[in-house]
Amino acid sequence: MTQTQNTQTTNIRRNVPVDEQLEILRRGVVDLVSEDDLRRKLERGAPLRVKLGADPTRPDLHLGHAVILRKMRQFQDLGHKVIMLIGDFTAMIGDPSGKSKTRPPLTLEQTRENAKSYLEQCRLILRQEPEVLEIRYNGEWLEPMGYADVIRLASRYTVARIMERDDFRKRFEGGVPIAMHELLYPLTQGYDSVALEADVELGGTDQLFNNLVGRALQRDYGQEPQVVITLPLLVGLDGTEKMSKSLDNYIGLTDEPHAMFAGLMKVPDPLLDNYFTLLTDLPRERIEALLAGHPVAAHRELAREVVASLHPGADLDAAQERFRSVARGGIPENIPTVSVPAAELDNSVDTQRISMAKLVVLAGLEPSNGAARKLIQNRGLRVGGETYSDPQGSVPRSDLTREGGVVLQKGKDKFVRVVLGD
Amino acid sequence: MTQTQNTQTTNIRRNVPVDEQLEILRRGVVDLVSEDDLRRKLERGAPLRVKLGADPTRPDLHLGHAVILRKMRQFQDLGHKVIMLIGDFTAMIGDPSGKSKTRPPLTLEQTRENAKSYLEQCRLILRQEPEVLEIRYNGEWLEPMGYADVIRLASRYTVARIMERDDFRKRFEGGVPIAMHELLYPLTQGYDSVALEADVELGGTDQLFNNLVGRALQRDYGQEPQVVITLPLLVGLDGTEKMSKSLDNYIGLTDEPHAMFAGLMKVPDPLLDNYFTLLTDLPRERIEALLAGHPVAAHRELAREVVASLHPGADLDAAQERFRSVARGGIPENIPTVSVPAAELDNSVDTQRISMAKLVVLAGLEPSNGAARKLIQNRGLRVGGETYSDPQGSVPRSDLTREGGVVLQKGKDKFVRVVLGD
Numbered sequence: 001m002t003q004t005q006n007t008q009t010t011n012i013r014r015n016v017p018v019d020e021q022l023e024i025l026r027r028g029v030v031d032l033v034s035e036d037d038l039r040r041k042l043e044r045g046a047p048l049r050v051k052l053g054a055d056p057t058r059p060d061l062h063l064g065h066a067v068i069l070r071k072m073r074q075f076q077d078l079g080h081k082v083i084m085l086i087g088d089f090t091a092m093i094g095d096p097s098g099k100s101k102t103r104p105p106l107t108l109e110q111t112r113e114n115a116k117s118y119l120e121q122c123r124l125i126l127r128q129e130p131e132v133l134e135i136r137y138n139g140e141w142l143e144p145m146g147y148a149d150v151i152r153l154a155s156r157y158t159v160a161r162i163m164e165r166d167d168f169r170k171r172f173e174g175g176v177p178i179a180m181h182e183l184l185y186p187l188t189q190g191y192d193s194v195a196l197e198a199d200v201e202l203g204g205t206d207q208l209f210n211n212l213v214g215r216a217l218q219r220d221y222g223q224e225p226q227v228v229i230t231l232p233l234l235v236g237l238d239g240t241e242k243m244s245k246s247l248d249n250y251i252g253l254t255d256e257p258h259a260m261f262a263g264l265m266k267v268p269d270p271l272l273d274n275y276f277t278l279l280t281d282l283p284r285e286r287i288e289a290l291l292a293g294h295p296v297a298a299h300r301e302l303a304r305e306v307v308a309s310l311h312p313g314a315d316l317d318a319a320q321e322r323f324r325s326v327a328r329g330g331i332p333e334n335i336p337t338v339s340v341p342a343a344e345l346d347n348s349v350d351t352q353r354i355s356m357a358k359l360v361v362l363a364g365l366e367p368s369n370g371a372a373r374k375l376i377q378n379r380g381l382r383v384g385g386e387t388y389s390d391p392q393g394s395v396p397r398s399d400l401t402r403e404g405g406v407v408l409q410k411g412k413d414k415f416v417r418v419v420l421g422d
Numbered sequence: 423m424t425q426t427q428n429t430q431t432t433n434i435r436r437n438v439p440v441d442e443q444l445e446i447l448r449r450g451v452v453d454l455v456s457e458d459d460l461r462r463k464l465e466r467g468a469p470l471r472v473k474l475g476a477d478p479t480r481p482d483l484h485l486g487h488a489v490i491l492r493k494m495r496q497f498q499d500l501g502h503k504v505i506m507l508i509g510d511f512t513a514m515i516g517d518p519s520g521k522s523k524t525r526p527p528l529t530l531e532q533t534r535e536n537a538k539s540y541l542e543q544c545r546l547i548l549r550q551e552p553e554v555l556e557i558r559y560n561g562e563w564l565e566p567m568g569y570a571d572v573i574r575l576a577s578r579y580t581v582a583r584i585m586e587r588d589d590f591r592k593r594f595e596g597g598v599p600i601a602m603h604e605l606l607y608p609l610t611q612g613y614d615s616v617a618l619e620a621d622v623e624l625g626g627t628d629q630l631f632n633n634l635v636g637r638a639l640q641r642d643y644g645q646e647p648q649v650v651i652t653l654p655l656l657v658g659l660d661g662t663e664k665m666s667k668s669l670d671n672y673i674g675l676t677d678e679p680h681a682m683f684a685g686l687m688k689v690p691d692p693l694l695d696n697y698f699t700l701l702t703d704l705p706r707e708r709i710e711a712l713l714a715g716h717p718v719a720a721h722r723e724l725a726r727e728v729v730a731s732l733h734p735g736a737d738l739d740a741a742q743e744r745f746r747s748v749a750r751g752g753i754p755e756n757i758p759t760v761s762v763p764a765a766e767l768d769n770s771v772d773t774q775r776i777s778m779a780k781l782v783v784l785a786g787l788e789p790s791n792g793a794a795r796k797l798i799q800n801r802g803l804r805v806g807g808e809t810y811s812d813p814q815g816s817v818p819r820s821d822l823t824r825e826g827g828v829v830l831q832k833g834k835d836k837f838v839r840v841v842l843g844d
Binding site: 089092093142143145146147148149150151152153154155156157158159160162163168172175177178179180181182183184187188 | 511514515564565567568569570571572573574575576577578579580581582584585590594597599600601602603604605606609610
């Protein structure tokens with residue numbers, strides 16, 4: 001994982017006219033509750049406090065997260081203060097009923113570790129100047145809360161309003177159990193906004209309800225209600241599901257330039273507009289022009305823009321060239337080389353051959369012979385640019401000793417050169 | 423308020439055969455969840471822990487409360503330990519939303535005061551030996567609970583099960599707001615049973631749901647679930663509504679013998695069976711015989727039984743005689759005498775007369791002239807055994823100076839003799 005730090009070459013622009021700020025901040029947004037409130041807050045001229053709740057249970061970020069982080073960055077660039085709220089306390093509690101897989105309870109150590117990794121990845125997008133970045137942990141106010149405080153908090157909200165949340169209502173009506181504590185989490189999340197005196201809260205569209213609870217609670221606690229802004233959930237490379245690691249349709253935030261470039265070249269055409277809008281700063285007219293042109297050119301521009309913003313200083317031409325060469329079935333330059341110990345062949349029955357499955361394992365492309373054979377069966381392995389289809393096949397010793405050895409390719413962009421060592 | 427202490431003349435009976443215990447404990451009960459569980463617990467021979475939640479927001483007890491306290495006493499008489507649980511912590515929180523009139527938040531002082539008065543009144547029925555009486559306060563385990571503990575507790579129960587409670591369901595379906603914290607109270611009450619390791623919980627039929635939550639939570643915490651016993655809500659003297667102070671259809675637990683006697687003589691005939699079953703130990707055959715006989719004789723026996731049990735050593739014959747005499751329009755012996763200062767007449771326009779309304783106020787029967795006139799208008803005042811019907815009427819000085827003065831009677835059994843003082 002390479003973590004190139006964002007160079008923050010641009011300056012913070014202060015006192016940008018409100019209309020211009022709104023223009024920037026509205027881009028790509030789904031919900032904005034409400035624009036009038038946001039305008040009023042901006043008109044005051046003081047930096048806004050912009051909250052983003054970070055879930056320290058899932059440490060690996062991808063471009064889906066970048067959509068919201070980029071919006072946070074836009075606030076920073078306009079001089080507003082971004083508050084990264086780490087839900088350390090709630091993560092440690094998790095789902096005590098053990099029924100929810102999305103909320104496994106974590107130890108304090110895991111939480112801290114994950115939070116650290118999360119914030120590290122955010123550096124790729126967020127400015128780090130203290131006047132525009134504040135990092136907080138909700139244990140700060142949740143840990144000292146007692147039973148009476150929870151009762152008082154709960155008294156501020158009605159069951160009917162909580163049950164308006166789509167998934168709660170559907171589960172309730174469908175007879176799917178909702179544990180009582182699940183109802184308390186939106187309140188807790190809302191209370192975080194009270195504790196932080198947030199002016200704005202950002203989130204995915206799936207967070208609209210929870211963040212509106214914060215808005216309501218703030219009003220109830222005598223604060224000015226926060227503006228709630230939601231951004232779309234980025235659809236992944238499969239073109240249908242939201243980007244997520246578990247669906248393997250993602251591009252990691254810390255992927256290396258060439259991998260990120262290759263990933264972006266595979267974005268389904270219908271999603272191009274979305275990706276341009278949410279992941280680049282290209283003006284609308286430019287996006288329209290690109291969409292009207294050849295898709296490959298559009299993809300290339302998307303890839304260059306996104307890679308450049310996450311990897312400032314990366315060699316875009318090299319990444320592009322590598323992609324082109326791989327796409328044509330070529331082998332990119334500078335691929336890793338693995339030496340297979342000569343003993344592997346010397347001690348085997350046929351000292352002149354090695355099974356392809358074993359070679360794949362020794363090359364580090366699969367963890368076991370079984371997995372390697374499966375890869376071959378599924379036509380996921382190429383050798384010298386050709387699909388290799390015999391799971392029981394083997395490679396002669398001479399291939400490994402020749403100049404350049406054997407180049408194995410797993411999937412579209414994973415290459416390893418295998419040679420015979422001592 | 424006279425608080426005659428229960429003399430506890432009977433001995434605790436230990437090792438009573440289980441069938442006999444069940445026979446006693448089943449009397450008058452509405453719900454018993456479950457009899458099998460209760461039998462199993464009794465068969466072990468060890469004293470059971472029998473919980474009753476006491477609400478320290480309403481300090482004045484009446485015969486409706488006696489129904490449950492008598493059942494607790496039956497457990498004590500069989501050697502079981504009664505646990506009076508004072509909800510001091512929950513009373514102090516009350517209803518923070520301020521919407522519920524039944525849960526006004528109390529100060530620590532009020533809570534302690536009310537609890538003291540409550541327990542004082544319970545002495546009229548409950549045995550005080552420490553081996554059969556334990557007094558606990560739920561602040562003991564609720565006060566140290568933190569946010570995480572509340573989440574863990576809440577995770578043990580589902581929204582659907584909580585919403586099964588009749589009033590919750592009706593309010594939810596009817597669009598009547600339920601504040602979130604209201605859902606937490608049944609869980610808290612249930613957790614009290616876990617903390618106390620209760621074997622049995624008693625309550626009115628309106629507490630069935632809450633007490634079953636305790637049963638479920640205990641199971642979830644790895645304890646043997648408590649047996650839930652409910653007793654009927656006693657119908658008051660109006661014959662329709664449950665006995666309650668606010669409906670003025672009640673007989674106070676600490677009413678003096680003659681007042682309690684008179685109250686019981688007014689129990690509507692259809693409720694006699696109920697009152698006998700729930701408030702006396704008379705065997706079934708005896709009750710049947712009384713119900714088959716003359717209602718006045720039945721009432722008299724009821725009154726004597728109940729007064730004797732709450733006021734051991736009271737002169738039952740005197741109470742009965744007083745009631746008889748009042749019923750015939752007579753004036754009981756030993757009624758309080760109030761001296762009206764002579765100046766009240768000397769300084770008025772007509773020094774030879776005093777208005778009846780003023781006399782009623784001076785006698786302490788009403789707080790103001792207006793209230794006194796209203797009492798007269800409503801035909802609630804008798805003078806010398808006759809209804810007095812003129813709100814503007816007056817009494818001559820001579821009546822007050824004559825032997826015996828003027829006897830005012832408010833309602834059926836409140837008498838004051840008024841004479842002229844110096």
